[in-house]
């Protein structure tokens with residue numbers, strides 16, 4: 001037979017061949033020989049080149065991580081084909097291992113076509129075991145996902161068996177393992193399975209699901225359905241992402257947000273157009289930075305941010321009480337649009353129309369939360385930040401406010417109707433910081449409220465870090 005000489009390959013195929021050869025530890029010529037031999041034997045190519053149209057852009061630098069996906073022999077195996085795609089969407093490379101039983105439900109060819117990778121099925125495969133391939137599959141990845149994790153596979157894992165490729169990989173692993181169990185509810189609730197799952201969790205193995213719902217078996221329902229591929233992919237991504245820096249870990253941050261409602265009578269109130277979005281975004285950003293966050297909010301139409309203690313209030317006086325009760329804090333950020341006045345003669349009953357004309361509404365000044373907390377003797381947080389929403393002379397008014405209120409920083413924003421800031425998603429702010437008698441002004445470009453929140457939290461983290 002003639003030696004292999006292949007010319008006029010397009011660059012993309014040549015690059016793909018080089019990559020595959022490097023990945024499999026072969027020369028390019030050997031890689032081509034393997035592909036040709038397997039094609040001639042009419043097998044799923046060990047490293048099958050996908051058709052050019054479906055070939056993914058090779059972008060190694062853009063890869064988040066690599067996962068070894070072990071597919072067990074359960075009816076949910078068909079969902080694992082979708083899981084391959086969900087992982088790849090998240091820039092996660094996937095190498096599949098199918099148990100013997102799994103191949104009764106899905107084919108290696110399908111897994112290979114979707115993963116664009118060779119699929120592994122046999123512990124004693126001379127082609128991959130010449131250099132202990134099962135150890136490489138266990139180690140040359142960032143995470144091992146088992147989906148579906150059958151009762152049988154979990155029993156083997158819990159007892160340290162290694163009599164096939166999947167169990168040998170799992171026993172040789174030095175990477176985190178995520179199991180997505182799937183089985184009939186009776187199998188899931190069986191005492192042996194319960195013992196095995198408990199043992200595996202004690203061994204540090206992560207699990208997701210199973211969910212409850214209908215089973216493949218007609219008329220059966222209960223706990224045992226494999227989690228959905230998107231749920232498993234999200235759990236995998238969560239385990240793979242390096243922990244984010246937590247510059248505010250150990251700090252308690254108190255934040256106010258939203259408008260206040262000042263009652264006129266039991267059904268009417270005075271309000272303002274604040275949506276609470278900026279304060280909520282700051283609470284979420286501070287939480288993500290590791291802080292313990294207490295958010296005291298007026299009435300808003302927003303979902304409570306995850307991991308944040310949220311206290312809902314109505315009026316300025318309620319807000320002040322809850323703020324005082326939440327002290328001490330390391331940092332206090334007053335982003336709420338607190339009403340300056342409330343109705344002095346609040347009606348106990350609903351005010352009625354009378355022939356005497358409109359009821360006179362007398363206004364009295366509300367407590368000033370920012371000034372009150374800024375001037376506290378004992379419990380004043382070391383960093384107090386106010387917001388100045390102005391419609392004219394923004395910087396001058398904000399400078400005057402920082403002095404008048406006694407706070408450390410002011411975030412000033414123009415809330416004239418034309419800006420769309422009130423209720424909108426974007427904000428243009430100026431950060432005023434006080435250093436003795438000096439007030440510095442840092443003007444930020446227009447940003448989303450989330451970006452403003454992130455930038456403010458990193459400024460706070462820098463300040464707090466500098467004074468540690």
Ligand SMILES: Cc1cc2nc3c(=O)[nH]c(=O)nc-3n(C[C@H](O)[C@H](O)[C@H](O)COP(=O)(O)O)c2cc1C
Pocket residue numbers: 071072073074075076099100101102148149150151152153182183184187
């Ligand atoms: C139609 C059918 C569906 C099955 N579904 C499941 C299942 O969902 N979960 C499970 O743990 N076992 C299920 N089994 C049993 C496993 O296939 C069997 O225990 C097998 O040995 C598992 O092998 P593996 O763990 O090596 O993949 C099913 C068997 C059949 C015939």
